[in-house]
Amino acid sequence: MPNAKITPLHYNSFMAIPSIQEIKILDYEVQTLVEQFKKFEVGQRPCFIELDLEQRKYIEPALDNIMAALEVLSIDPRFPYPLYIITPFVLKFLDIPILANKNLLPSHFFCRGQRLNSKEQSLLKKTKMLSSKIKNNEISDATVHMQVESNSRKLLSEVCTENEFLENIIEGLQKAPEKSV
Numbered sequence: 001m002p003n004a005k006i007t008p009l010h011y012n013s014f015m016a017i018p019s020i021q022e023i024k025i026l027d028y029e030v031q032t033l034v035e036q037f038k039k040f041e042v043g044q045r046p047c048f049i050e051l052d053l054e055q056r057k058y059i060e061p062a063l064d065n066i067m068a069a070l071e072v073l074s075i076d077p078r079f080p081y082p083l084y085i086i087t088p089f090v091l092k093f094l095d096i097p098i099l100a101n102k103n104l105l106p107s108h109f110f111c112r113g114q115r116l117n118s119k120e121q122s123l124l125k126k127t128k129m130l131s132s133k134i135k136n137n138e139i140s141d142a143t144v145h146m147q148v149e150s151n152s153r154k155l156l157s158e159v160c161t162e163n164e165f166l167e168n169i170i171e172g173l174q175k176a177p178e179k180s181v
Helices: 030-039 056-072 118-136 139-180
Strands: 021-023 047-050 083-086
Touching: 030 056, 056 083
Parallel strands: 021 047, 047 083
Antiparallel strands: none
8 A cells, every 4th residue: 555644643632622502593494403503513512502582382393393403413412412402481391401591501511721631631532432432322222221220210219218218217116115114
């Protein structure tokens, strides 16, 4: 391979930190959303959309169109980087994280603008590699599995809390006769 060009590896090259980005949307049509999501690299970096719709009845169709655009692009709204929706009308929408205001956005996505040290650089490379692996996996299967695991852990937690409560009552009842004698 005499024409092959070998490029040296740059271990200290600057890699962009995934900081959160606001997406301003004026038109909530699916095709427009798809173009905007491609432009802002939704799924490859954390993003948020502030829905400035004044009436609650317009929010659900906008959310449906956002989900349709994400499905067209085969992007999960939670993995590897989330897409947050900011709206004063907090709705329970299972597929996408919805927050009441910008102050509730995760603070770890608001990054400082300085050069990373070597440990941070290696962690960022690892994160980038893992995020590409997540993108290649079937995320819908993983989310179903996570939901099942989450529900079983919640049930276990509730049972353990109830068990501890009952043990405290039994312990209190066993000590009560000793005090009265």
